[in-house]
Amino acid sequence: MSAPAVALAPLPTAPARSPGRGVYVHIPFCLVHCPYCDFNAHAGMEDVKAPYVAALIAEIEAAADGGPVDTIAFGGGTPTELAPAELGRILAALRSSFAVAGGAEIGLEANPESIDRAGLDALLHAGFTRVSLGVQSLTPAVLRWLGRAHSPSRALGALRDAVAAGFEHVNGDLMFGTPGESPADWRASLEGVLETGVDHVSTYALTVEEKTPLATWVARGRVAAPDDDEQADRYQAAAEVIRSAGLVRYEVSNWARPGCWSRHNVGYWTGAGYLGFGAGAHSLAAGRRWWNVRSPRSYVARSPAVEEDSELLAPEERAAEAAMLGLRLAGGIDRAAFAAVWGVDPGQRWAEELSAAAGLRLVSVTPERVALTEEGFFLWGHVARSLLG
Amino acid sequence: MKDRSLVRAFSLIAHVDHGKSTLADRILQICHAVPDREMREQYLDRMDIERERGITIKAQAIRLRYPAADGKTYELNLIDTPGHVDFSYEVSRSLAACDGVILLVDAAQGVEAQTLANLYLAIEAGLEVIPVLNKIDLPAADPDRVGAELASLIGVSAEGILRVSGKTGDGVRELIEEVVRRVPPPKGDPYAPPRALIFDSAYDNYRGVVTFVRVADGELTARQKVRMMATGAVTELEEVGVFAPTMIKVDRLEAGDVGYAIPGVKNVREAKVGDTITDFANPATEPLAGYRDPKPMVWAGLYPTDGDQYADLRDALDKLRLNDAAFVYEPETSMALGFGFRCGFLGLLHMEIVRERLEREFDLDLLITVPSVAYEVVKMGGEVISVHNPAEMPDPGSILEIREPLAAAMIITPSEFLGTLMELCQERRGEMVEMHYLSENRVEIRYHLPLAEMIVDFFDQLKSRTRGYGSLDYEPIGYRAENLVKVEILLHGEPVDAFSAIVHRDRAQSYGRKMVDKLRELVPRQMFDVAVQAAIGSRIIARETIRARRKDVLAKCYGGDITRKRKLLEKQKAGKRRMKQVGSVEIPQEAFMAALRLDDKK
Numbered sequence: 001m002s003a004p005a006v007a008l009a010p011l012p013t014a015p016a017r018s019p020g021r022g023v024y025v026h027i028p029f030c031l032v033h034c035p036y037c038d039f040n041a042h043a044g045m046e047d048v049k050a051p052y053v054a055a056l057i058a059e060i061e062a063a064a065d066g067g068p069v070d071t072i073a074f075g076g077g078t079p080t081e082l083a084p085a086e087l088g089r090i091l092a093a094l095r096s097s098f099a100v101a102g103g104a105e106i107g108l109e110a111n112p113e114s115i116d117r118a119g120l121d122a123l124l125h126a127g128f129t130r131v132s133l134g135v136q137s138l139t140p141a142v143l144r145w146l147g148r149a150h151s152p153s154r155a156l157g158a159l160r161d162a163v164a165a166g167f168e169h170v171n172g173d174l175m176f177g178t179p180g181e182s183p184a185d186w187r188a189s190l191e192g193v194l195e196t197g198v199d200h201v202s203t204y205a206l207t208v209e210e211k212t213p214l215a216t217w218v219a220r221g222r223v224a225a226p227d228d229d230e231q232a233d234r235y236q237a238a239a240e241v242i243r244s245a246g247l248v249r250y251e252v253s254n255w256a257r258p259g260c261w262s263r264h265n266v267g268y269w270t271g272a273g274y275l276g277f278g279a280g281a282h283s284l285a286a287g288r289r290w291w292n293v294r295s296p297r298s299y300v301a302r303s304p305a306v307e308e309d310s311e312l313l314a315p316e317e318r319a320a321e322a323a324m325l326g327l328r329l330a331g332g333i334d335r336a337a338f339a340a341v342w343g344v345d346p347g348q349r350w351a352e353e354l355s356a357a358a359g360l361r362l363v364s365v366t367p368e369r370v371a372l373t374e375e376g377f378f379l380w381g382h383v384a385r386s387l388l389g
Numbered sequence: 390m391k392d393r394s395l396v397r398a399f400s401l402i403a404h405v406d407h408g409k410s411t412l413a414d415r416i417l418q419i420c421h422a423v424p425d426r427e428m429r430e431q432y433l434d435r436m437d438i439e440r441e442r443g444i445t446i447k448a449q450a451i452r453l454r455y456p457a458a459d460g461k462t463y464e465l466n467l468i469d470t471p472g473h474v475d476f477s478y479e480v481s482r483s484l485a486a487c488d489g490v491i492l493l494v495d496a497a498q499g500v501e502a503q504t505l506a507n508l509y510l511a512i513e514a515g516l517e518v519i520p521v522l523n524k525i526d527l528p529a530a531d532p533d534r535v536g537a538e539l540a541s542l543i544g545v546s547a548e549g550i551l552r553v554s555g556k557t558g559d560g561v562r563e564l565i566e567e568v569v570r571r572v573p574p575p576k577g578d579p580y581a582p583p584r585a586l587i588f589d590s591a592y593d594n595y596r597g598v599v600t601f602v603r604v605a606d607g608e609l610t611a612r613q614k615v616r617m618m619a620t621g622a623v624t625e626l627e628e629v630g631v632f633a634p635t636m637i638k639v640d641r642l643e644a645g646d647v648g649y650a651i652p653g654v655k656n657v658r659e660a661k662v663g664d665t666i667t668d669f670a671n672p673a674t675e676p677l678a679g680y681r682d683p684k685p686m687v688w689a690g691l692y693p694t695d696g697d698q699y700a701d702l703r704d705a706l707d708k709l710r711l712n713d714a715a716f717v718y719e720p721e722t723s724m725a726l727g728f729g730f731r732c733g734f735l736g737l738l739h740m741e742i743v744r745e746r747l748e749r750e751f752d753l754d755l756l757i758t759v760p761s762v763a764y765e766v767v768k769m770g771g772e773v774i775s776v777h778n779p780a781e782m783p784d785p786g787s788i789l790e791i792r793e794p795l796a797a798a799m800i801i802t803p804s805e806f807l808g809t810l811m812e813l814c815q816e817r818r819g820e821m822v823e824m825h826y827l828s829e830n831r832v833e834i835r836y837h838l839p840l841a842e843m844i845v846d847f848f849d850q851l852k853s854r855t856r857g858y859g860s861l862d863y864e865p866i867g868y869r870a871e872n873l874v875k876v877e878i879l880l881h882g883e884p885v886d887a888f889s890a891i892v893h894r895d896r897a898q899s900y901g902r903k904m905v906d907k908l909r910e911l912v913p914r915q916m917f918d919v920a921v922q923a924a925i926g927s928r929i930i931a932r933e934t935i936r937a938r939r940k941d942v943l944a945k946c947y948g949g950d951i952t953r954k955r956k957l958l959e960k961q962k963a964g965k966r967r968m969k970q971v972g973s974v975e976i977p978q979e980a981f982m983a984a985l986r987l988d989d990k991k
Contacts, residue, residue: 024948204944228914232939253944268948282949289952311952321955328946360916381941382916385962388955 009259011250013334014326015341016270020070026278028296029081034147038209040280041077048296053086055303057093059277062304064097071264074108080115084122105263112150112158120165131162132171138192139185142178159196171200177231178206179224186234194245199260203238204253205231235378252328252377269325287313324384332371346370353386393645397572398466403493404501408523412555420453422634449589449601450647452631457569466647475736476864481510482663486588486603489517489572496522496530500538502801502860517572526554538828575645582673583607585666590657592711600660603647610641614669618676622659627651657714683715685733687844688777690758692729699728705751725887725971731778737844758887762841765792765868779889782875785926792868794840802859804830809854817842878904879922883972901931911980914938
């Protein structure tokens with residue numbers, strides 16, 4: 001047996017022994033609002049953009065503590081709905097407010113239609129190291145169904161441009177199980193994205209989220225809800241196609257060349273703290289989680305007093321949450337490290353639940369580790385629920 | 390002693406909604422029973438009797454004084470027949486307290502099943518029948534046609550049938566004159582040992598049981614020590630009186646009188662409808678005819694939706710039992726539904742009323758299993774047992790035969806729906822006994838049907854197939870041996886007791902198939918494959934597989950979303966906790982309820 005490349009860059013496991021701190025910046029603007037999306041994203045808010053950037057910078061400066069920051073992620077919405085110069089200004093505000101580590105991961109999400117080569121060069125120049133493109137599919141009919149504004153060729157062009165521009169890491173976001181998408185469509189989307197040379201792929205099952213136009217359509221019978229079995233088939237196909245391209249799954253929906261994990265996201269699953277800036281952004285520090293007002297207009301209006309509410313997690317809840325998040329990682333939970341951080345060995349604390357899940361072949365439990373099995377990834381919810389409350 | 394030649398006791402009988410209450414209002418007004426300022430529509434139905442004394446019993450008989458055209462003042466006793474009954478026995482008791490009836494027919498609707506059923510009861514009781522067409526003020530009224538229908542039914546000339554409007558009062562005085570003229574005065578012997586018929590009873594939290602009585606012979610007085618001739622209960626009458634229309638205490642009720650007696654018992658079972666009250670020291674030898682012990686015909690399991698309400702349900706059933714002599718129950722445990730009660734009802738209507746009362750008066754959220762009937766099972770040794778819960782059906786090997794209750798059904802329908810109704814009765818294993826055209830386009834059909842086939846969805850089907858114009862009356866008529874089997878439904882090998890049913894062998898396959906298909910739809914996918922099977926004994930007659938769940942995941946779970954996602958998972962988990970467990974299979978309560986809703990609707 002040849003040792004896989006993974007051995008050189010071990011899979012992330014939870015919890016991190018010395019968790020860092022991440023910063024998340026929410027840019028809530030989109031060219032169009034996709035019918036399935038339940039994120040805090042809004043189209044047609046041109047007039048809010050400028051005051052929003054000002055409010056963001058004000059919030060960042062108000063939170064300045066000079067402390068270390070290891071990763072930064074701009075998400076949305078579509079961050080590239082703002083000009084690279086504006087994104088650069090926000091980044092500069094972060095650098096002057098926190099001690100952003102050398103070699104920090106600085107990523108942003110972009111949509112193919114809102115970025116070109118010049119823009120990518122400008123972002124790279126501003127200091128971004130990672131770009132994640134919302135490709136979703138390379139099948140025109142599927143893109144139309146999803147209400148996306150770009151064409152397959154534009155998506156592929158953007159991915160190639162990003163790779164060529166010289167970002168350290170480039171991700172393609174894909175969505176599967178859209179009604180009407182054939183197995184061949186899905187395979188072609190995966191292969192097309194992988195051929196561009198990206199080092200990271202995220203694959204998400206299309207989900208009917210509450211209070212979205214899609215949920216209304218499904219409820220009224222206008223469109224069929226995605227089929228669980230079909231999605232399970234697609235997920236399995238993705239595992240095969242992506243693996244054969246040399247990427248490994250390190251989280252339920254995320255695949256990367258070994259070592260090219262999204263460090264910022266790994267932080268969420270391994271217990272890192274984070275500061276969130278912008279409308280609806282969440283922060284977590286020392287068991288307290290707080291979040292900002294969700295509406296961009298309210299965020300601007302209430303600046304700089306933008307905090308909406310908070311919750312204080314009891315130690316028991318924090319441990320359960322850490323376990324449920326850690327299990328999303330292919331590397332799973334390191335029992336000794338977990339016990340050191342949370343005071344309980346998950347293999348003992350949830351002995352009964354994990355043994356039931358192991359009986360269903362969803363998890364493997366060894367003296368060192370608790371992790372989902374290959375069959376367990378797409379049934380994570382079953383295991384996660386058993387750990388909660 | 391009063392002049393009994395001036396006493397009349399009569400009742401209004403009609404199909405539901407043919408205008409009984411409104412006509413009663415007019416009669417009350419003409420007799421000045423209620424001061425005008427207190428008169429309201431449907432006075433008797435809405436009367437809260439002497440609320441300050443805590444008594445809330447509806448008058449079932451009213452004493453009225455009527456100055457007739459002949460110059461004499463008559464005492465009229467207007468006796469109400471119970472409206473919502475499954476079988477006519479209860480109506481027949483009220484009629485036994487009368488000497489005549491007004492047969493009221495809506496001049497627009499025509500003769501309906503209950504009109505006929507009531508008419509036959511009155512004829513059987515030997516009562517004078519005064520046919521009347523009501524609602525002649527309605528534009529849709531067709532008194533000539535309906536009058537002809539009625540005339541041919543009773544065998545009188547159409548010209549002799551009175552026409553009234555309860556609403557406008559037209560013809561009502563003439564009708565009362567007719568009552569005075571045609572209804573005979575009471576018979577009976579005032580000097581004989583007392584005999585009084587209990588024709589209705591009610592329960593009041595304050596006074597206990599109140600019985601409505603018609604004194605046939607002798608007299609009843611307050612403080613009299615009496616015996617119930619059927620149940621043998623001995624008690625002292627606390628009070629006797631009449632409704633005029635409010636409750637008025639009197640010294641005595643004489644032969645021929647209609648009124649109330651408070652027997653000082655706490656439970657309606659000690660003073661049952663149909664029983665005869667006699668004197669303890671000077672008893673009559675023969676009770677009045679016609680007593681029947683109310684026997685539950687329809688059975689169903691009642692379960693609290695929330696298991697914590699079990700004790701509340703038990704208390705509610707205890708209370709309900711106090712004022713409902715026909716209602717019985719026993720504790721029952723279902724693997725699928727938890728702790729509940731198997732309850733016996735007179736019929737479907739009774740079941741519906743009990744359920745409504747439990748939910749409304751006691752604020753309970755209930756689940757009712759598919760109703761079933763009581764079967765007579767003859768075992769190999771010749772022993773006959775009654776089985777009213779399919780789960781208790783003995784092993785097929787020990788059964789010699791199973792007998793099921795039969796009902797005689799009378800249906801009246803516009804003739805255009807005859808075909809579809811015959812089809813319905815055929816589907817329900819009915820045998821036609823008789824068909825009779827009431828008029829050119831209205832038909833009376835009589836069927837013998839297994840009661841079990843009537844208790845699920847039969848009435849709804851009849852109504853929908855006749856666009857609401859069909860009417861039904863039915864009566865149990867004994868038992869008949871049939872080729873019946875118990876079909877069990879198994880989930881992952883475990884029988885789900887709530888779905889077991891006793892069905893005709895010819896229907897076993899289709900029942901099993903239907904339940905299996907239904908459950909496959911309703912039972913959520915589990916973490917493993919689940920077999921859904923229908924079985925007769927150990928023989929599987931239908932099978933489906935619910936495939937194991939393959940997806941149960943949140944695709945995205947990042948920083949800002951964690952609180953929301955955790956709450957979603959917690960909510961799902963709370964939902965799972967509420968699920969019922971059959972073996973290792975988890976089923977939401979709603980799935981059970983949906984499966985128990987056994988509609989045949991296409």
